[in-house]
Amino acid sequence: LAMNFRGPFRVRADRNRPYPEIKHPQDAIVRVTRSCICGSDLHLYHGLVPDTRVGMTFGHEFTGVVEELGSAVTNLKVGDHVMVPFNIACGACPFCQQQLFGNCHESNPQATAVAGIYGYSHTAGGYDGGQAEYVRVPYANVGPTIIPQGMDLDDAVLLTDVVPTGYQAAEMGGIQKGDTVVVFGAGPVGIMAAKCAWLFGAGRVIVIDHIDYRLEFVRNYAQCEAYNFKELGDVVVFLKKTTGWFGADVCIDAVGCDAAGDAFQSLVGRKLPLTGGSATALHWAINSVKKGGIVSIVGVYGPLDTLVPIGNVVNKGITIRANQASVKRLLPTLIDHVMSGRLNPKAIISHRLPLEEVAEGYHIFSAKRDNCIKPVLIPPH
Ligand code: NAD
Ligand code: ZN
Numbered sequence: 137l138a139m140n141f142r143g144p145f146r147v148r149a150d151r152n153r154p155y156p157e158i159k160h161p162q163d164a165i166v167r168v169t170r171s172c173i174c175g176s177d178l179h180l181y182h183g184l185v186p187d188t189r190v191g192m193t194f195g196h197e198f199t200g201v202v203e204e205l206g207s208a209v210t211n212l213k214v215g216d217h218v219m220v221p222f223n224i225a226c227g228a229c230p231f232c233q234q235q236l237f238g239n240c241h242e243s244n245p246q247a248t249a250v251a252g253i254y255g256y257s258h259t260a261g262g263y264d265g266g267q268a269e270y271v272r273v274p275y276a277n278v279g280p281t282i283i284p285q286g287m288d289l290d291d292a293v294l295l296t297d298v299v300p301t302g303y304q305a306a307e308m309g310g311i312q313k314g315d316t317v318v319v320f321g322a323g324p325v326g327i328m329a330a331k332c333a334w335l336f337g338a339g340r341v342i343v344i345d346h347i348d349y350r351l352e353f354v355r356n357y358a359q360c361e362a363y364n365f366k367e368l369g370d371v372v373v374f375l376k377k378t379t380g381w382f383g384a385d386v387c388i389d390a391v392g393c394d395a396a397g398d399a400f401q402s403l404v405g406r407k408l409p410l411t412g413g414s415a416t417a418l419h420w421a422i423n424s425v426k427k428g429g430i431v432s433i434v435g436v437y438g439p440l441d442t443l444v445p446i447g448n449v450v451n452k453g454i455t456i457r458a459n460q461a462s463v464k465r466l467l468p469t470l471i472d473h474v475m476s477g478r479l480n481p482k483a484i485i486s487h488r489l490p491l492e493e494v495a496e497g498y499h500i501f502s503a504k505r506d507n508c509i510k511p512v513l514i515p516p517h
Contacts, residue, residue, distance in 0.1 A: 137149060137150070137151055137153065137268070137269050137491055137492065137515065137516060138150055138153040138193045138264070138267065138268035138269065138491075139193050139194055139195060139265075139267035139268065139491070139494045139513075140153075140191060140192075140193060141180070141181075141188065141189070141190060141191065141192045141193070141194060142190055143183070143190055144181070144182060144183030145181065145182070145183075145502075147181065147194075147494060147495050147498050148494070148495050149491060149492045149493070149494050149495065153193070153268065153269075155270055156264070156270050156271060156272040157272070158204060158205075158206045158272070159272065159274075160206060160208075160274065161206040161207045161208035161209070162206055162208045162209060162274065162275050162276055162277060163206040163209070163272055163273060163274050163276060164202055164203075164204065164205050164206065164209055164212060164272075164273045164276035164280065165202075165203045165204040165205075165270055165271070165272060165273070166198075166200035166201065166202055166203060166218065166220065166266075166270065166271050166273050166280070167200050167201045167203045167269065167270055167515075167517065168198050168199070168200040168266050168268055168269060168270065168271055168515050169198075169199050169200050169201060169217070169289060169514075169515070170198060170199045170200075170289050170290065170292070170293040170512055170513075170514065171195050171197065171198040171199075171266045171267045171268070171293070171491070171512070171513045171514075171515070172195075172197040172198070172293055172294070172296075172297075172298075172510060172511065172512050172513070173194075173195075173267070173494075173497050173498060173501050173510075173511045173512075173513065174196065174197055174297060174298070174324070175323050175324065175325060175392070175436075176196070176256070176297075176436055177194050177195070177196075177255075177498070178498075178501065178502050179392070179393060179436055179438070180194055180256065180257060181194075181498055181502060182502070184393060184438045185256070185257045185259065185438060186257065186259050186438070187257050187258040187259050188257040188258075189257070189258060189262075192255065192257070192262075192264060192265075193255055193264040193265050193267055193268050194255035194256070194265045194267050195254060195255045195265030195266035195267030195268065195271075195513075196222035196253050196254040196255050196256055196265050196266065196296070196297060197222060197266070197293055197294070197296045197297040197298070198219075198220055198254075198265075198266030198267075198271065198293060198296060199217065199218065199219045199220070199283065199289055199292050199293045199296070200217070200218065200220065200266070200271065201215060201216070201217050201218075202214050202215060202216045202217075202218060202276075202280070203270065205276065206276065208277070209276045209277055210277060211276070211277045211280075212276055212277075212280060212282075216280075216282050217282065217283045218280035218281060218282055218283060219280070219281050219283055219292045219293065219295050219296050219467075220254070220266065220271075220273055220279055220280050220281075220296055221237065221279045221280075221281070221296055221297075221300075221463030221464050221467070222253055222254060222296055222297045222461075222463060223237045223238045223240065223251075223253065223279065223460065223461075223462065223463055223464070224240070224250075224251060224252045224253060224254060224261060224263060224274055224275060224279065225237040225238075225240035225242075225251055225275060225278055225279065225464070226240050226241075226242035226251060226275055226278065227240075227275060227277065227278035228242075229241040229242055229251075232278070235462055235464070235465040236459075236462055236465075237278075237279075237462045237463065237464045237465060238459055238460030238461060238462050238463075239459070239460070239462075253460075254266055254271070255267065267491065267494060267513055268491075268515070269491070269515045269516070269517065278464065279463075279464060281464070281467050284471055284475060286475070287471070287474065287475065288482055290481075290482035290485055290512065291474050291480075291481050291482045293512060294324075294481035294482065294484070294485075294510075295463075295467060295470055295471065295474065295481070296463060297461065297463065298324045298325055298328055298481065298484070298510070299328055299470050299474075299479065299481050300461040300462070300463045300466040300467070300470060301325050301328065301329075301434050301461040302324075302325050302326070302327070302328020302329040302330075302331065302332050302390070302434075303328065303329075303332040303335075303461075303466055303469075303470060304434065304459065304461045304462065304466060305319075305325070305328075305329040305332070305388045305390060305432050305434040306329050306332040306333045306335070306336050306338075306388070306432075307332075307336065308430075308432040308434075308457035308458070308459065309333070309336070309386035309387075309388055309430050309432040309457070310386065310430050310455075310457075311333060311336035311337055311338050311385070311386055312337065312385070313337040313339070314337070314338075314339035315337070315338050315339060315340075315385035315386055316338070316339065316340040316341075316342070316379055316384045316385050316386070317330075317333040317338045317340070317341050317342070317384065317385065317386045317387075317388065318342045318343075318344065318375060318384040318386070318387045318388070318421070318424060318425075319333070319341065319342070319343045319344070319387075319388045319390055320343075320344050320345075320387070320388065320389050320390060320391050320417035320418075320420060320421055320435075321343075321344075321345060321389070321390035321391035321392075321417060321435065322343050322344075322345035322347065322350035322351055322353070322354045322362065323345075323350065323390065323391075323509075324484050324509060324510045325390040325434060325435075326343060326345070326354070326388070326390035326391070327343075327350075327353065327354045327357060327358060327484055327509070328481070328484075329388050329390050329434070330343050330354055330358035330360050331357065331358040331479065332479075333358075333360075333386075333388075334358070334359075335473070335478065338386075340361070341358065341360035341361065342360065342361045342362070342363065342375070342378070342384070343355075343358070343360055343361070343362040343363070344362075344363055344365050344368075344371060344417075344420070345362070345364065345365070346364050346365050346366050347364075347504050348364060349507045350504075350509065351363070351364055353484075353509060357483060357484070371420050371424070372420055372423045372424045375420075375424035376424060379426070382426045382427075383424055383425050383426035383427070383429060384424055384425050384426060384429065385425075385426060385429055385430075386425070386429060386430050386431075386432065387420075387421035387422075387424060387425040387429065387430075387431045387432070388421070388431075388432045388433075388434070389417050389418050389421050389431065389432070389433040389434065389435045390417075390434055390435055391416075391417035391418075391435045392417075392434075392435025392436040392437055393414070393415065393435070393436060393437045393438055394414045394415075394416055394417070415437065415444055417435065418431075418433065418435070418437075418444050419444060419445060421433075422444060422445055422448050422449055422452075422454060423445065423448060425452070425454055426452075427452045427453055427454075428452070428453045428454070428455075429452070429454055429455075430454070430455045430456075430457060431449075431454055431455070431456045431457070432456075432457050432458070433456065433457070433458035434458070434459070434461065484509050484510045485509075485510050485511075485512050486506075486507060486508050486509040486510055486511065487500065487501075487506070487508055487510070487511040487512070488511075488512050488514060489511060489512075489513055489514070490513070490514055490515075490516060491513045491514060491515045491516060492516070493513075494513055497511045497513060
């Protein structure tokens with residue numbers, strides 16, 4: 137049983153998926169125990185990522201039990217319960233050696249496997265992902281990490297993407313003690329970024345979205361201010377005003393491509409003139425950060441979503457930092473935060489569905505229905 141992509145806005149559970157094979161001595165096969173749907177999956181679901189092929193299985197946030205090991209895997213045993221970072225990385229190239237696991241350079245499919253992301257189109261390696269009963273895990277010595285004794289699986293599965301991504305967003309912001317940090321987006325990633333901003337010493341954290349139940353959630357969960365941009369008038373003016381007209385020290389984009397152009401439409405009252413979505417949050421981030429401030433981007437964009445006010449970046453002397461999260465680099469720190477109770481990721485899980493109901497999971501998460509924040513899929517074994 138596995139999720140199967142049938143085309144934009146159409147996914148289903150497929151009962152006839154073949155059991156994955158070990159293709160390389162460094163592979164493992166993992167029996168999935170938890171698998172989440174991510175905002176990044178929505179870009180695939182909305183048809184915005186090039187070369188997303190019909191028949192593919194998505195899913196890059198999963199935990200599972202090791203079933204089979206290739207002959208070159210030495211760091212795992214059959215039966216180990218692991219969390220699997222979303223980055224597929226070789227561990228040996230110059231980028232992996234600097235712990236830039238989201239920027240692995242391995243591109244030789246004969247040698248081993250190409251760098252990429254589980255279940256994220258053929259532009260990211262063409263791997264089937266973890267919204268399945270079983271999944272092939274390449275470079276099994278590098279990514280999979282044994283779940284510590286006593287850690288809840290719901291926390292562990294969020295350590296494969298959402299927690300490290302939110303944390304890295306705050307880290308890239310270079311937050312100094314007392315800084316005002318504005319986070320655009322109150323999805324799972326923005327919620328985690330807001331929570332983590334305090335760990336870096338923020339003095340004030342403001343979250344912007346337009347979905348009230350998410351704003352209410354983040355206000356309680358991250359103990360921050362949260363505002364609905366539809367009620368603010370001009371968002372940039374509001375943020376300037378509330379920061380003594382200087383602008384925020386740090387702005388974080390945890391939105392990425394707004395496929396539906398919802399933000400744009402709700403402000404100007406008409407559909408977007410572009411195809412491919414809008415970069416409204418990134419505009420706001422650049423325009424409301426202070427001179428010399430930092431804009432940290434973890435939101436995902438397609439090639440057509442790049443119209444941003446670059447002149448303002450130059451004139452204000454803004455530093456932009458952006459990347460895929462380097463999950464494996466951050467795991468030791470984040471495991472410690474979770475085990476000590478400083479971070480409680482599982483509180484964001486709002487829905488728990490059997491894998492058979494994957495279509496419903498995509499539907500409610502995409503439509504932001506039923507107060508959905510983070511859905512987790514449970515395979516049937
Ligand atoms: P999500 O879809 O649940 O949340 C996005 C939120 O942004 C929604 O609540 C939406 O209402 C809000 N939003 C839309 N337009 C806005 C605007 N103009 N201003 C403020 N808020 C706005 O998604 P998520 O799971 O939280 O992921 C967020 C982004 O992070 C996605 O683009 C995803 O692809 C990306 N992501 C990146 C990485 C990485 O490693 N860099 C990892 C995971 C996710
Ligand atoms: Zn994800």
